[in-house]
Amino acid sequence: MSTEVRTRFAPSPTGYLHLGGLRTALYTYLYARKHGGKFILRIEDTDQEREVEGAVDLIYKSMKQAGLHYDEGPDVGGDYGPYIQTQRRDLYPKYAWELVEKGGAYCCFCTKEELDADREAVTAAGGTYKYNKKCLHNVSLEEARRRIAAGEPYVIRQNIPTTGKASFDDMLYGHVEVDCDTLDDNVLIKADGLPTYNFANVIDDHLMGITHVMRGTEYLSSSPKYNLLYEAFGWTPPIYLHLPPVMIESVLRDKKTRALILDENGCEQKIVRKLSKRWGDPSFEDLLQQGYVRDAIVNYIALLGWAPKDTNEEFFSMDDLVRLFDANGISKSPAIFDMNKLTWFNAEYIRRMPPETYAEYARPWLTKVLDESRFDLARLCELLQGRTEIFSQLPGMVDFLAEMPALDPALFTNKKSKSTVESSKAALAFIKPVLEGIGEWTEANLHDVVMAAIAESGMKNATVLWPLRIAITGRAATPGGAFEMAYLLGREETLRRLNAAMAQLSAN
């Protein structure tokens, strides 16, 4: 019986899609596509307390934006629905009771208070807490049924053997085995009647025909327990692939005040921690809003903890990734998210865009600070494309065109251009009439006429052009040289700024 590959991404609606989640979703998607299988989205919302309003819609939106199209899911349907766990709530107790009857689970009436007291006592003594199976031994099934009928709250716990070993096989980590006596009798069905993750994931993966389970390593050590459940039901467990977390390097801060915590030498302390919204780490949505492009993010995230075989190439489209993806190339240890490299990828993707695409992306950012009717945005985009790393940088790169910044005379002094304030005064005085004499204000004319004048004067290009650019832009760095800037500003504005600069210099 050859079964179709079916993978699933199963987030909890607790907020935005973080980058670690995006990567898990991506790998899961790639695996399904690579093997011609189905990719399924399932919402795991059994913890009502943690659920965040609107988070489910955010997940749909992010998945679409990321290009991770699922074949089945809450909002697209499918033959194995519903795909939201709270909508499947009636289904779980049935299976739990089946397990109770088979001896793989039992009802527990212990209150939280009792259990917390036990736990505290045991941990205080330095031991490892485990539920003591009190209700398994002391409460018969008949008594349990009677107490439940009488309305007493209860949970259903997994009955884990006290001896022997539990294990599972992972595509990445291989055979993982633990002693059963280190395992706790987890709650399968909570007092509110909803299943815990421990139970729901097993039931749903089985019922939905999931063949390959990809998820974070936070489940690595509990997966042997899940296999015990599969065994008890007589089901075939899926193939597992656990993924290490994505980390970020940051500085140590106080949890409440967010103030830096310094070491004894007064230095910042670097720490590596999991990516988290709490500390302001960017989500996928955030990155898009900051002007990172989708394909660059996906490309970078794919390579964070994974590398294709037999190639040093780093630029991959989604199709490339589907073709190349191979679980063997996944790294077993956590990877640190590097904003630097993401930004480099983004800049490369931007450079490789067709100019029209670039202009579409750039226009909204440019018009934040520039009046479209005053500037040749098409030309500006040409100049900007090779210099854009992130679109959000754009306003800050061009705002000087809209309004001349305060001019700092110190900028005129530049060693490489051999220019000083004095030489700049002379250069500006020299160039002003040349500019005034230009007929048609085009870049070509500006270039040809000014270069000719400089050549005739015997001065160095930079000695004249550096101060000119400074005088009309007020900036040490601009997205183009003096000619481009003069062209963009236009004749009138260029000469106005030039005059103002000369006046300022001679007043000093």
Add this chain to the structure above:
RNA sequence: GCCUCCAUGGUCAAGCGGUCAAGACGUUGCCCUCUCAAGGCAAAAACAUGGGUUCGAUUCCCAUUGGAGGUGCCA
């Protein structure tokens, strides 16, 4: 504390018993140049430590150290 997993430059990583230990980002220097970018060239930078196994270990085994995860009526 206990359990599971992991360990190549600052970061991402190739390597899967014999290599001068790839490549990319970042860093530094030089070139190009009317600024900044981009581009070109070059440099610094790694097999955590200690034991085994082996003719030979980055590679296999064990320990130590370090890191991650788990130890919830969270997922």
